Amino acid sequence: MKIKALGLEEIRSVDWNVEKECIQLIDQRLIPFDFKINDYNTTIDVCKAIQTMVVRGAPAIGATAAYGIVVALKEVENYEVSDKKSKLDEKLKQLLATRPTAVDLVNFALETYQTAIKTNFSIEETLLKAELLANEMVKDCTQIGIYGEELINDGDTVLTHCNAGPMATIDKGTALAPIFRANEKGKNVKVLVDETRPRLQGAKITAWELEQEGIDHYIISDSAASFLMSKRQVDKVILGADRCLKDGTVSNKIGTLSLAVNAKYFGIPFYSAFPWTTLDKESKSMEEFEIEYRNEDEIKYITSAKEKILVANLNSKALNPAFDITPAELITGYITPDGILSKEDLMKK
Amino acid sequence: MKIKALGLEEIRSVDWNVEKECIQLIDQRLIPFDFKINDYNTTIDVCKAIQTMVVRGAPAIGATAAYGIVVALKEVENYEVSDKKSKLDEKLKQLLATRPTAVDLVNFALETYQTAIKTNFSIEETLLKAELLANEMVKDCTQIGIYGEELINDGDTVLTHCNAGPMATIDKGTALAPIFRANEKGKNVKVLVDETRPRLQGAKITAWELEQEGIDHYIISDSAASFLMSKRQVDKVILGADRCLKDGTVSNKIGTLSLAVNAKYFGIPFYSAFPWTTLDKESKSMEEFEIEYRNEDEIKYITSAKEKILVANLNSKALNPAFDITPAELITGYITPDGILSKEDLMKK
Numbered sequence: 001m002k003i004k005a006l007g008l009e010e011i012r013s014v015d016w017n018v019e020k021e022c023i024q025l026i027d028q029r030l031i032p033f034d035f036k037i038n039d040y041n042t043t044i045d046v047c048k049a050i051q052t053m054v055v056r057g058a059p060a061i062g063a064t065a066a067y068g069i070v071v072a073l074k075e076v077e078n079y080e081v082s083d084k085k086s087k088l089d090e091k092l093k094q095l096l097a098t099r100p101t102a103v104d105l106v107n108f109a110l111e112t113y114q115t116a117i118k119t120n121f122s123i124e125e126t127l128l129k130a131e132l133l134a135n136e137m138v139k140d141c142t143q144i145g146i147y148g149e150e151l152i153n154d155g156d157t158v159l160t161h162c163n164a165g166p167m168a169t170i171d172k173g174t175a176l177a178p179i180f181r182a183n184e185k186g187k188n189v190k191v192l193v194d195e196t197r198p199r200l201q202g203a204k205i206t207a208w209e210l211e212q213e214g215i216d217h218y219i220i221s222d223s224a225a226s227f228l229m230s231k232r233q234v235d236k237v238i239l240g241a242d243r244c245l246k247d248g249t250v251s252n253k254i255g256t257l258s259l260a261v262n263a264k265y266f267g268i269p270f271y272s273a274f275p276w277t278t279l280d281k282e283s284k285s286m287e288e289f290e291i292e293y294r295n296e297d298e299i300k301y302i303t304s305a306k307e308k309i310l311v312a313n314l315n316s317k318a319l320n321p322a323f324d325i326t327p328a329e330l331i332t333g334y335i336t337p338d339g340i341l342s343k344e345d346l347m348k349k
Numbered sequence: 350m351k352i353k354a355l356g357l358e359e360i361r362s363v364d365w366n367v368e369k370e371c372i373q374l375i376d377q378r379l380i381p382f383d384f385k386i387n388d389y390n391t392t393i394d395v396c397k398a399i400q401t402m403v404v405r406g407a408p409a410i411g412a413t414a415a416y417g418i419v420v421a422l423k424e425v426e427n428y429e430v431s432d433k434k435s436k437l438d439e440k441l442k443q444l445l446a447t448r449p450t451a452v453d454l455v456n457f458a459l460e461t462y463q464t465a466i467k468t469n470f471s472i473e474e475t476l477l478k479a480e481l482l483a484n485e486m487v488k489d490c491t492q493i494g495i496y497g498e499e500l501i502n503d504g505d506t507v508l509t510h511c512n513a514g515p516m517a518t519i520d521k522g523t524a525l526a527p528i529f530r531a532n533e534k535g536k537n538v539k540v541l542v543d544e545t546r547p548r549l550q551g552a553k554i555t556a557w558e559l560e561q562e563g564i565d566h567y568i569i570s571d572s573a574a575s576f577l578m579s580k581r582q583v584d585k586v587i588l589g590a591d592r593c594l595k596d597g598t599v600s601n602k603i604g605t606l607s608l609a610v611n612a613k614y615f616g617i618p619f620y621s622a623f624p625w626t627t628l629d630k631e632s633k634s635m636e637e638f639e640i641e642y643r644n645e646d647e648i649k650y651i652t653s654a655k656e657k658i659l660v661a662n663l664n665s666k667a668l669n670p671a672f673d674i675t676p677a678e679l680i681t682g683y684i685t686p687d688g689i690l691s692k693e694d695l696m697k698k
Contacts, residue, residue: 032662192668195648195661197546197570203648203661211664219648219667221546223571223604227640227673230606255572257579258611265610291576299544299552299568302651304658311653312544312552313381315560318568319541324576 001166004212006035013167014055014063014134016127021074023067025055028167032208033304043072043091050098050105056201057168058242058278059137062104066130068095069112073123084121088113100292103243104277108133134170140275141172143337148178148238148273151340154187156235159225161194162253163201164240164273165209174240174273176209178335183215191217192234194225196255198298198320222255229266237263238335241274248328248343249286254321260330272326273335279349292322350515353561355384362516363404363412363483365476370423372416374404377516381557382653392421392440399447399454405550406517407591408486408624411453415479417444418461422472433470437462448641452592453626457482483519489624490521492686497527497587497622500689503536505584508574510543511602512550513589513622514558523589523622525558527684532564540566541583543574545604547647547669571604578615586612587684590623597677597692598635603670609679621675622684628698641671 002009013026022041029052030036038054040046046068049055055064072091076084095109108130115129116122152158164175173180182189191210196202203219210217220228228234237259243251250256250272263270283289296318301308312318328343351358362375371390378401379385387403389395395417398404404413421440425433444458461479468474501507513524522529531538540559545551552568559566569577577583586608592600599605599621612619632638645667650657661667677692 033659193665194572195546197544197572200660203665207662207665211662217665219645219661219665221571221603221648221669223543223546223607224668224670224673226607226610227603227670228668230674254570254576258572258575258607261575261614262607262610265614296568299570302653302658302660304651304660307656307658309651309653309656309658310382311549311651312568313556313560316542316552316556316566316568319573319577320570321573321576324573325579 001171002212003035012171014060014067014170016067016070016131023064023071025049025064026167027054028056028205029053031167031205041071041074043068043075043094046071047094047098053199057163058104059169059275060167061099062108062277063130063134063137063170065095065105065109066112066133069109069116070123070127070130073116073121073126076121077123085117088116088121100290103280107277137169137275137277138171140337141169141174141177144174144273144275144335145172145177145181147339148271148335149181149185151236151271151335152178152182152187152189153235157190157192157233159192159194159228159234159237159259160206161202161222161239161255161259162196163205163209165206167205167209168240173209174275175238176206178238178273179215180213183213189215191215192225192228193217193219194222194255195219196253197222200302225259226262229262229268234268237268237270238273239271241272241278242323243280243289244272244274244278244334244346245280245283245286246347246349248331248334248346250326250331251286251289251323252326254324257324257326260326264330269332270330271333271335272331275337279346281349286325291324294320294322296320350520351561352384361520363409363416363519365416365419365480372413372420374398374413375516376403377405377554378402380516380554390420390423392417392424392443395420396443396447402548406512407453407627408518409516410448411457411626412479412483412486412519414444414454414458415461415482418458418465419472419476419479422465422470422475425470426472434466437465437470452629456626486518486624486626487520489686490518490523490526493523493622493624493684494521494526494530496688497620497684498530498534500585500620500684501527501531501536501538502584506539506541506582508541508543508577508583508586508608509555510551510571510588510604510608511545512554512558514555516554516558517589522558523624524587525555526622527587528564529562532562538564540564541574541577542566542568543571543604544568545602546571549651574608575611578611578617583617586617586619588621590621590627591672592629592638593621593623593627593683593695594629594632594635595696595698597680597683597695599675599680600635600638600672601675603673606673606675609675613679618681619679620682620684621680624686628695630698635674640673643669643671645669
């Protein structure tokens with residue numbers, strides 16, 4: 001990802017700093033108001049970063065958890081060999097408990113953990129594994145961009161929700177990758193960005209990322225999408241995914257289902273873009289996962305960088321489901337590193 | 350409307366103060382953070398109050414415009430008889446230009462204006478007409494409550510959007526009237542309140558009104574409605590309307606269409622509640638009306654009482670349609686002062 005305003009040509013939202021031997025995260029809570037990179041070198045701080053959404057987006061959380069295992073390994077380095085595994089297990093458990101919905105978190109953390117065990121707690125080997133996973137993710141996103149770009153015609157308006165750009169995915173993005181690539185190839189593409197209440201990742205992060213690439217875009221209220229679809233001002237809807245089952249059911253940021261239902265009603269193609277780590281081959285039904293209800297203050301207060309102001313009736317309660325579940329019948333296709341797939345194609349994976 | 354916290358037993362959002370000879374408006378921009386009643390005695394200030402949303406909601410705007418004609422009449426009182434009509438016409442035009450979508454504004458203003466002309470500019474007679482229109486509106490809303498209450502079963506959860514309560518309608522409300530009445534009759538009713546971006550009238554005003562009546566309610570993000578419908582946590586959707594054509598097409602606050610499409614998909618009854626002034630018997634198509642696009646700062650900034658903070662990427666543009674259009678095929682029924690009507694019933698009106 002390049003950040004024009006700061007003259008940064010190549011930067012990832014999650015990275016390992018070799019000199020400082022720590023994780024570096026772009027603090028996504030500050031975007032677009034401020035730009036800050038934080039260092040993390042304890043498991044507890046890594047967990048806090050995930051929970052407080054310094055880092056967000058399933059693949060970026062996954063990479064953070066992978067590097068988090070390296071951090072954990074460094075913490076237990078001087079323990080007795082007999083204690084090491086139990087201590088590492090404890091830290092793994094802490095990492096896994098940070099967010100219940102994101103499948104990448106579990107996969108990345110477990111794969112890196114297994115390398116640690118297999119290599120007899122080798123920090124070097126485990127770091128290599130974490131780096132490999134991060135690099136594979138970036139390569140997957142590049143492929144998503146290559147395949148997804150073919151769906152975008154010159155002059156198209158694409159609607160997206162939340163943030164499935166470079167910040168969410170280490171680099172390149174999932175839903176945004178095809179848009180970036182279409183723009184690079186000289187296609188004229190306009191983006192409608194759902195602001196994405198309650199945390200406003202669209203208005204804040206996606207809009208900021210599109211600005212870095214110089215792509216024409218408009219922020220809209222989430223509930224304006226339907227009206228703009230009805231007026232034929234949306235050609236395609238492309239979103240990311242937090243988890244996709246083999247039957248094509250997708251769980252993703254709250255608001256996804258509503259967009260998919262509307263896109264179906266108005267006959268507008270709806271695509272879900274994701275890397276292979278997002279495909280959950282084991283689970284039979286999304287009912288197995290409890291939808292995360294986050295704190296009601298996310299609804300009742302709105303946060304801009306450091307300010308937090310009440311925007312609702314103080315004595316009212318709020319309900320704050322963070323994700324929803326979209327059935328395959330509402331999804332036109334899945335943009336993956338192997339191409340644009342149908343529900344039937346996913347079944348064979 | 351009673352406002353428990355302030356010990357007010359009977360107050361209207363729009364009223365005429367006989368002693369001060371001026372319009373009194375509850376400043377709805379301050380709700381729920383502060384409670385203030387403002388006096389208005391010039392046409393220019395009345396127009397500003399409508400434009401800056403001191404008063405909002407089609408019927409409340411209508412009543413304000415009706416009393417606004419009385420204010421205008423007082424302003425031209427000392428003009429030569431030959432000048433009076435042209436001066437009054439000018440002020441009528443100013444009032445009509447304040448908001449393009451609300452049908453009540455036009456009807457209330459014109460009816461009161463015609464009384465002024467017919468009675469040879471009698472302030473007293475014109476005020477009586479304005480009062481009559483306001484009282485009829487409150488009576489209509491009472492009837493909406495009586496009929497709509499029958500739709501609500503004990504234990505129901507009703508979802509609503511924006512504000513169609515007493516503040517929007519002088520008193521009683523449209524969408525909220527059936528809920529208030531069900532509660533009065535001892536039915537157990539829970540309300541899901543869409544926060545309603547960009548201006549958050551749901552989180553601010555509807556939630557506050559429900560609190561005054563002691564009704565159990567939860568504020569939700571607009572885009573969470575679909576998920577809660579999919580989980581069968583919504584029994585009915587009841588909204589107000591800004592304008593309804595004889596073919597049953599409804600224009601209303603942005604987000605209405607999205608809810609209607611989702612309610613249809615999930616098989617949940619969707620009702621539009623409105624008084625007769627909202628029925629536009631003349632227009633053939635909503636295409637005749639340009640949808641109002643309000644300032645993009647409503648999207649990019651969020652306002653809480655007096656604070657206004659940036660919540661989006663500063664250099665991005667925003668698109669801010671204020672209303673949308675819902676076709677009759679998505680609407681289960683129309684809750685009117687004459688009962689629950691079908692599209693076919695409306696045709697006969």
